[in-house]
Amino acid sequence: MSKLRFFWEQSWLLLVSSLVFGVLLAIADTAWAPRIARNEVEKFTRLAGGMLPEAKRFEPLASKIPVDAGKGKTVQVEVYRAVDDSGRRVGWAFVCEGSGFADKIKLVVAADAGFEKLAGFGVLSSNETPGFGDKITIPGGFYQKQFVGAPAGTLTLVKTGDAERIDGEIVAISGATVTSQAVVDILNRYVSAVRAALQEQGLLTKE
Amino acid sequence: MADNQTSLARTFLAGLWQENPVLRLILGMCPTLAVTTSVQAALTMGASVIFVLIGSNLVVSLMRNLLKPHLRILMFTLTIAAFVTVADLFLKAYQPAMSAKLGPYIPLIIVNCIIICRAEACASKNGLLVSLADAVGMGLGFTGALAVLALVRELLATGQIVFEFGQKVTLVSLPDVPLFRMAGMAMPVGAFLTLGLMLGLVKMVTGKRS
Numbered sequence: 012m013s014k015l016r017f018f019w020e021q022s023w024l025l026l027v028s029s030l031v032f033g034v035l036l037a038i039a040d041t042a043w044a045p046r047i048a049r050n051e052v053e054k055f056t057r058l059a060g061g062m063l064p065e066a067k068r069f070e071p072l073a074s075k076i077p078v079d080a081g082k083g084k085t086v087q088v089e090v091y092r093a094v095d096d097s098g099r100r101v102g103w104a105f106v107c108e109g110s111g112f113a114d115k116i117k118l119v120v121a122a123d124a125g126f127e128k129l130a131g132f133g134v135l136s137s138n139e140t141p142g143f144g145d146k147i148t149i150p151g152g153f154y155q156k157q158f159v160g161a162p163a164g165t166l167t168l169v170k171t172g173d174a175e176r177i178d179g180e181i182v183a184i185s186g187a188t189v190t191s192q193a194v195v196d197i198l199n200r201y202v203s204a205v206r207a208a209l210q211e212q213g214l215l216t217k218e
Numbered sequence: 219m220a221d222n223q224t225s226l227a228r229t230f231l232a233g234l235w236q237e238n239p240v241l242r243l244i245l246g247m248c249p250t251l252a253v254t255t256s257v258q259a260a261l262t263m264g265a266s267v268i269f270v271l272i273g274s275n276l277v278v279s280l281m282r283n284l285l286k287p288h289l290r291i292l293m294f295t296l297t298i299a300a301f302v303t304v305a306d307l308f309l310k311a312y313q314p315a316m317s318a319k320l321g322p323y324i325p326l327i328i329v330n331c332i333i334i335c336r337a338e339a340c341a342s343k344n345g346l347l348v349s350l351a352d353a354v355g356m357g358l359g360f361t362g363a364l365a366v367l368a369l370v371r372e373l374l375a376t377g378q379i380v381f382e383f384g385q386k387v388t389l390v391s392l393p394d395v396p397l398f399r400m401a402g403m404a405m406p407v408g409a410f411l412t413l414g415l416m417l418g419l420v421k422m423v424t425g426k427r428s
Binding site: 025036 | 281284285286289292293296297299300303304307308310311312314318321322404405406
């Protein structure tokens, strides 16, 4: 009993403060979570729309696609069909993520209507090293440009090469090999799996 | 009463110059060097720090008589973390572009020496008003130093001062000459150089006075 009393005397302020701050954070999160989610959707639409300029809206598929995220984890990926004004399919887009150099990297990846070539990728969130790894976030930068038109299959990172040539080889950002590799790994992990699932479901037939 | 007002004013003014956290105490160097590539980012970081400083100083001051000495750092960290999380969520909701630009540096305010230093040195020993004056003074001092550093870096790196509120607004635009297009000023080397020169200048000014 005396031990319990000692524990309470020592820690009551900490416990009460934790409770109060917990409630404060819960209120803030509840109040702003819808807006934060809306911001993410807007950013997704902006990024994916930039890669698929013909797209007028993005329609989510009825079911999510399971992708092996490594370490025994499977993530459910929401894949969006990009359609134009007439409802014709003009491409595909989805969000994927993986470990970068400093933190998780969250990407929007887009592919053409047949899922044969990538339309590129955009960065939803990343905390890579400013001046080095964060060059992956530059739209139209030398790193991102290499993915536009690249085959929607396995990509390979190389340290030197011709970045202008669009193929399965991606030239790394100098000084940011880990980040460059991380992006390639994320795409390799997700693109093939999503493509295979779409093919299996018969969704890649010509419209 | 007059003494109290003098003391409050002195506490407030100390943060602006005499005990400026960046220029005199050399505290909070991580965001100072990292987010000063643009004035808007520096001001956003400054506003976030002011919010967290005010919140943590007021709470710590309120609970100062209840604090157990061996648990005080834990209590400070808990308080600071709560306010930083609120600031982070607010930016993600209302300033998503700036939140993305500042990246990990907003959550990293939790370990900013300035906040915990003011909780320990001032708020845990003084009443609400003094703690508030200290938080506002220190916060403004920090924001001012960051803004000046960012102003120099952004101008020399891009030749422009640009604010983005949905769309870009160019406040200042300098001629397109090499002096105002030094890419290195936007990189870490530019931050170290500019901060070093600013600290040297401050030392020169204060040295002459003494």
